[in-house]
Every structure is written in structure tokens, then in C-alpha cells.
Amino acid sequence: MPHQVPVEVEKEIDQRLTRYPDKRSALLPALHAIQGHFRYVPEDLVEWLAAKLELDAIQVMEVLTFYPSFRQSEPGRYHIRVCRTLSCAMAGSHVLMDALAEKAGIDRSHADHHHPICVSKDGRFSIEFAECLASCGTGPVCMVNDDLHEQVKPEDARRLLDRYS
Amino acid sequence: MSISYKPGKVPHPLEHRMIFRNVDREGWDPGIETYLREGGYESLKKALTMAPVDIQAEVKTAGVRGRGGAGFPAGVKWGFIPPNNTKPVYLICNADESEPGTFKDRYIMHQDPHQLIEGMVITAFAIGCHTAYIYIREEFPYAAKILEAAIEEARGKNFLGQNILGTGFDLEIHVHRGAGAYICGEETGLIESLEGKRPYPRIKPPYFPAAMGLYLCPTIVNNVETLCHVTHIIQMGGTEYAKLGTPNNTGTRILCVSGDVQKPGYFEVQVGKVTLGQLINDMCGGLRPGRQLKAVIPGGSSAKVLRADEKFKLKDREISIWDIPMDFDSLAACGSMAGSGGVIVIDDSRSIAWVLNNINAFYAHESCGQCTPCREGSLWMKKISDRIVAGKGSPDDVDTLESVAYRIDGRTICAFGEAASWPTESFIAKFRDELKAATSDSLKGAIVNPETKLAAASVKH
Numbered sequence: 165m166p167h168q169v170p171v172e173v174e175k176e177i178d179q180r181l182t183r184y185p186d187k188r189s190a191l192l193p194a195l196h197a198i199q200g201h202f203r204y205v206p207e208d209l210v211e212w213l214a215a216k217l218e219l220d221a222i223q224v225m226e227v228l229t230f231y232p233s234f235r236q237s238e239p240g241r242y243h244i245r246v247c248r249t250l251s252c253a254m255a256g257s258h259v260l261m262d263a264l265a266e267k268a269g270i271d272r273s274h275a276d277h278h279h280p281i282c283v284s285k286d287g288r289f290s291i292e293f294a295e296c297l298a299s300c301g302t303g304p305v306c307m308v309n310d311d312l313h314e315q316v317k318p319e320d321a322r323r324l325l326d327r328y329s
Numbered sequence: 330m331s332i333s334y335k336p337g338k339v340p341h342p343l344e345h346r347m348i349f350r351n352v353d354r355e356g357w358d359p360g361i362e363t364y365l366r367e368g369g370y371e372s373l374k375k376a377l378t379m380a381p382v383d384i385q386a387e388v389k390t391a392g393v394r395g396r397g398g399a400g401f402p403a404g405v406k407w408g409f410i411p412p413n414n415t416k417p418v419y420l421i422c423n424a425d426e427s428e429p430g431t432f433k434d435r436y437i438m439h440q441d442p443h444q445l446i447e448g449m450v451i452t453a454f455a456i457g458c459h460t461a462y463i464y465i466r467e468e469f470p471y472a473a474k475i476l477e478a479a480i481e482e483a484r485g486k487n488f489l490g491q492n493i494l495g496t497g498f499d500l501e502i503h504v505h506r507g508a509g510a511y512i513c514g515e516e517t518g519l520i521e522s523l524e525g526k527r528p529y530p531r532i533k534p535p536y537f538p539a540a541m542g543l544y545l546c547p548t549i550v551n552n553v554e555t556l557c558h559v560t561h562i563i564q565m566g567g568t569e570y571a572k573l574g575t576p577n578n579t580g581t582r583i584l585c586v587s588g589d590v591q592k593p594g595y596f597e598v599q600v601g602k603v604t605l606g607q608l609i610n611d612m613c614g615g616l617r618p619g620r621q622l623k624a625v626i627p628g629g630s631s632a633k634v635l636r637a638d639e640k641f642k643l644k645d646r647e648i649s650i651w652d653i654p655m656d657f658d659s660l661a662a663c664g665s666m667a668g669s670g671g672v673i674v675i676d677d678s679r680s681i682a683w684v685l686n687n688i689n690a691f692y693a694h695e696s697c698g699q700c701t702p703c704r705e706g707s708l709w710m711k712k713i714s715d716r717i718v719a720g721k722g723s724p725d726d727v728d729t730l731e732s733v734a735y736r737i738d739g740r741t742i743c744a745f746g747e748a749a750s751w752p753t754e755s756f757i758a759k760f761r762d763e764l765k766a767a768t769s770d771s772l773k774g775a776i777v778n779p780e781t782k783l784a785a786a787s788v789k790h
Contacts, residue, residue: 183503185417185460186544191525196467196506217525230527230697231508233467245468249429250630250687251587251673277694295511295691296429297468299333300587300671301594310470314333 167206173197177216187217191227195234203243204235232280232294240283240290242328244268246306248293255303256318257293263318264306265291267325289325334440341596341612345573347581348557349433349597351441359475361482364443370488372563376451377496379563384455388559390567392579397423397514397552398629398669399744400657403559407456407549409539416546420453420461421523424553425507425514427466428629429691430671433583433595434553438465438472442479446502448556450488451563453500456549461502464519467509476504511695515743516550517542518697529699530743554583575601578656582670586613589620589676601659606651609674620676624759625650627660628668630688631748633755634675635665665755681760682767685752686714692749699742706737707749714753722768731757 180193194213198205205228214221228234246252246261265272265282268289272282275292283290299305302314308328316324338353340346351357351367361369376384389404410418422445426434437445445463453461465473480502483489491499510528512518517536518528520543535541542548558580562570571579578600587593591614598608605625609615616622622637635641641648641663653659657667675684693711698704713730716722734753737746757764 183501183505186524188525189505189523192506192508192522195508219525223525226527227525231510233507233509248687249691250684251430251593253687254588254675254679254684294468294509295694296427298426298432298435298466300430300432300673301585302333303587307468312333 166208167202169198169209169212170201173201174216181217188219188223191217191219191224192231195224195228199234202238203241204238207236235281237281238283238287239281240268240288242289242308243281244289244291244306244308245294245297246291247295247297247299247304249296249300251300252297252303252305255315257304257306259318260304260306260316260321261291261293263321264325267321288329333436343603343607343612344597345581345599345602346597347561347573348437348444348554349583349595351444352436352595353440357440359440359442359479361443361479361486364441365486369443370447370486372560373447373450373488374494376454376563377494377498381455381457384451384563387567388455388562391558391562391570392567392577393555393558393562393570394578394657395552396554396558396582396670398428398631400667403551403555406539406551407452409537410456410547410549411540414547417460417544418456418458419543419546419548420449420456420458421516421519421543421548421550422449422461422463422553422556423514423516423519423550424463424465424469424472425511425519426469426553427511427514428631428669428671429688430585430587430626430629430673431669432585432587433670435469435472436595437553437557438469438476442472442476443483444557444560445476445553446479446483446488448559449502450483450493450500451559452549452551452556454498455559458549459499459501461500462523462543463502463504464507464513464523465504466507466513470506473504473506480504510697511691512697512743512745515745518743519550520548527697529697530745532742574599575654575656578658582667584608584655584670584672586672586674588672588674589616589679590674591615591617598655601654601656603655604651605653605655605672608655608672609651613674616674616676620678622650622674623677623679624675624681624684626671626673626675626752627653627655628666629671630673630691631751632660632668633665633751634759635663636759639759680718680767681756681763682714682717685756685764686711686718688752689714692745692752696745696749700740700746702737702740703746703749706733709733710749710753717764717767720767720769724765724768726768727757727761727764 176197177194181190210224214224269284280292335353337355394400507513513522513528517531522528538548583597625635660667689711693707696707734750738750
């Protein structure tokens, strides 16, 4: 089944388009609107978006594939980003990552630079390392969807995940 | 919403709160009525009675230097817009806060968004701009919502929109979300991103944003904190503002401290009036019990590292690391930079190889890939330091690492090349023996899986 862009998402994109003198500028906002609905950007919507913004599909693809925040495959219902960068790493973010992945039932053994996101079998959670989340004074930090969690101890992993069901 | 608000947290006596006056303040909220109750938008009303050139002159007199990292005087930057320009002028607020160790703009946008909007309207008026954008990193989703709500509130009071407060001045501000790329903090990369492209930085010359920026029109890109300072400069006047801080390093700035201190946090101080020692020992409660200082990265992870036992030469005296005044010129004289104000403290429990490896992994991940020396070199630096951390480095690796760094530095379109290579250059210059000791003759360059080795290494520390 090809993906359909819901009316409210297209309305959001149309509204964002009015903010720029050039349609191409609305590409990031449009990708955010699509990902906000599907949790990733389905490949069959690339052509749709390109037509909408009067671009070639490759111009959408090159942006979609560059930016780490855009996903090309479906993550879990709750997507976790653990900060990997220095201050959080010093505060124990690698141990936190292991604890979160274990409690969420996620196998990260195949994670690499090109496939940073790993999803749990039940599809509830996915997890990846993110670079600096700009909350270095309260490390280690992680984001679950839009929520920032600070000073998360590995032993709090279970409790944190239980808040998202 | 998770916005990290700690009501009633009392500022340290060495602080001078101006930009952060309302951060963590009891009873404060980001709404416009609260802001107006405390004299909000009075600076804007004052500015709208002034000539734009006079506002620019006040900001120049104030001497405020950019708080995003480069430390370039904001008033001078504004003056680079060509005088005979006929194209639209754009203002972009750089809210991409992404330099590792920096966490200040987050709190301004979450807790005091109208201070930023007021600064932006004044700046737009001063430079003749009618469309402005806030480029905010994707990882601040609530801040983006708070700013959009604040913009609507400001429009409702006619501080934005058409014919602002009856002066005939029009301005719209739009929030534009990034998508997780550090390079979008570089102003020309940010502009490309705002145009809907990959954020490949543009080469200067000719693409100085003030002359050829967004849509090839004159564009001023200023950091969140810098734009907030404009509000206060107009309120107190450039001459009064310049009395804060120290000569050529005026005003206040927010220092963010993380790493091995007892109480990490953010502190707004007069520039140059507080030393690194006061910051670490008085404001952050010192190091953890039984620990010694090993090194400090004083201005975000791109800044060159300072070793704890170094002696530094200022113009008039020789000082220890503890006595370095936290200002632009002193930190430059010490061979590093004030950068974005992100201070990362490293104690003697840390392995230098491990710290450097973490930094190298960051830059390898964030290189945009446009220039070959940076795209390839940042990855090589990561791989070599992965190997050293995994205990599989050969003694040659330290020299190889150094040679790679010096082949990136100065050979790229944007300053990311320096940002990526300065950590390696400075860590090797200052900790060569420790790094060499982490390698061994018997091991020759095996390829390792960094994921598992790094996790193991972090347990050790």
C-alpha cells in the first residue's frame, strides 16, 4: 500500500510554504511534518514531496539522507536518543545505553555508523546514540521522542521506559 | 513539557545575571504578560524612536562580541551590509546550540523567549530587515513550540507584524527547525540548510553573509545570547554596557561547566572578572574528593585543551591555569579560545586517549563531507584513536594522528576543519607521553569495533 499524506499534514506543509520566498526552503519543515506523522519518511513520499515543492526527487533525497534527525525506516513507537558526546560520556552514557537497550529488549550488536537505529522486537522502542544534546551540565541525558531526561542513572532505565507504553 | 526549570535556584554571588535574570526564577513563566510586568519590550519602544544607524552605533560602542563561538564584534558585523544595498535584508538567529559543552541558549528559549524576540525586533529594525528566522536545532522541540507561541503573543501586542507600534516598521519572525547536524551552526552552512539543501558551508570570499547570505541577499546571523544582549544594550546605552566586563571583553556571558566538577551548571559572569579557578572551585564546588585537575577544555570541544600544570603568559604576567581570566583575549593568549563558553573539566581519573577518542568520534560524525581533508581526515583520526583506546595502537599512531590533524587544519572551506583538528593537535602537544604510553610496539594497527571497545572503556572510568 502506498503511503497517503493526511490532509492535516499537507495543510501544515502549505502553511509552512508561506513563510519563505522560495519553495525549496520549506523542505526541512515539510520533512518534519511527514516524519511527525509517520515517525519516518516513507520512500514513496519522496516523489510526492518533490512535486509539491517543485523539486527533483534527488533534491529531496540528498537532504533526507544527510540529516541525522530524518529517518528512512520505521523506528519504535518511542524513539530513544542517548547523548554520546564527551560530558555525557564522562557521566556514564555508554553504561546508560547498555541498560536502556537491555531493558527495552533491543539488540544493538548490528548498530553501526550507517545503521545507528535499532528497534525492539515488539516495535515499542528504538534506540540510537545522538551527538551532543546541549544539556552537558546534567549528563547523562537522553531524549524519548520529544522529552529530555536528565541525569539518568542506569538503574533508572526500567522506570523511565515504564513511563512510555 | 520537559524544560528543565529549577525554580528558586539562587545564582552564585560571583554571578552578574542579566541575560539569565529570569532563568530559574521563582514565579517566572515564559508568557508575555510576565515579561511585560517586568519592563519587557520597553527597550524596543525606545529603539523604535532611534535612528537605525544610532542603534548600530550603540551596539558598536557596547563592544559586544558574538557569543556563539567566534567572538566577532556584533556591531561591526552589522556594519558589513553594503550601504548601497537594494535587496531584502535577512536576520537569522542561530539557535543551533550544538558545540559540545554548551548549554545556555536552551534555557533562554525555554524560559525567557520574549527577551530573544525583543532583541531580534530591535536588531531587525537596526539593519532594515523585514523577515527574520530563528534556526533552532531539532533536538529542542519544546523550545520551538514555546518560541512559536511567544511570536504569536508578540504579534498580538503588535511588537511583530505590520506597522509595529505605529512606526510603519514591518517584521515577521519564523521558527525554522534544523535536523540534527552540527555543521548547521556554521553560519553559511545554516543558510544553505535554510534554503532547503545539504548544509555545505560556502566559501568566503565571496559568500560573506552580510553581503551574500540567504537567497544571496545581505544576511546577519547572530547567536541567541548575542541577540539578547542587544535588548540590554539599548536599555542601558552602549557606554554603560561597556563598563561591564573588561576592556575589549565587555558585558556578561554565560559560562557552562560540565565534566569532573561537583556541581556542574551555568553561570552568568562579567567577562574577564572571574578566573577559571573561581569558576571551578567557588562556583562549581571544586573537583570530586581526592581528585586532581588534569586538563580543561575552556570554550567548547573545538577549543584547544589546557593542561593543569602549564604556565601561561599574559601581556603583563605569567599565570597558572587557575588564574586565567575567563575572557576572549586572555584565553586566546593562553593558546586556546573562549569559544561558546562551554567549559569541560577533566580530572586525573580520565584517560586522555579516551577523551580525545570521544571528541574525534564527534567530529567524524559531524563532518559534512564537502572538503576531502576534513571528510577523510576526521574519520582517520577517529579510527586511529579507536585503535589506541582499544589497546591496539602502535607507537607510530600518535605521530600519524598528529600529521593527519595538521593536514586538515587550514585546508577546508569552513572552520570545521580547525574545530576537528585542534583537539588532536593540542592533546598530542600537551599529552604526547601519555598517548604514546597507551600504545605498544607489539600491536600493529588491528581494526577494532569501536562500539564494544568504547563501552568497555567507559566502564573503567
